[in-house]
Amino acid sequence: MAILHVALAKLDRKLLKESEEQAHENMHRMIEAIPVPKRNVRVGPPVNPAGTKGYDIILSMEFATYEDFKTYLTHPKHIEMLKVYGPPLLRNMIVYQVDGTFPKSKL
Numbered sequence: 236m237a238i239l240h241v242a243l244a245k246l247d248r249k250l251l252k253e254s255e256e257q258a259h260e261n262m263h264r265m266i267e268a269i270p271v272p273k274r275n276v277r278v279g280p281p282v283n284p285a286g287t288k289g290y291d292i293i294l295s296m297e298f299a300t301y302e303d304f305k306t307y308l309t310h311p312k313h314i315e316m317l318k319v320y321g322p323p324l325l326r327n328m329i330v331y332q333v334d335g336t337f338p339k340s341k342l
Contacts, residue, residue: 237335238298240307243290244325251324255280258320262294265316271307273298292325297335304332 251258263278276296281287298304307313322328 236301238301238304239333239335240296240298240304240330241332242294242328242330244292244294244328245289246292247324247326259292262316262320265312265320266294266296269307269310269312269316271298271310272303273307290327290329 246255246258248255253261259278259280263276266273266276266278273296278292278294280291281293284291298307
């Protein structure tokens, strides 16, 4: 079963120590450095913020197996990333996983 992992958050700009763009790039780099197989890593703001209810950053990626996802969650580099770029910098996080093998919507 492929796993699509998505996290949405509200960025507390008062706590940001770099530009938003640099923070996105740093988060992407830190995720890519975690030695667990994953693909389609995305980090960034919404294309159109209307309707996002203040959520202004998404992190998403796909894992081939649930075991890879569990390994990613507990990996020390992931824990370290959360210490730098987790709460309180990222507030009101919504984290969601879905079986990525289901057919895609035809919207």
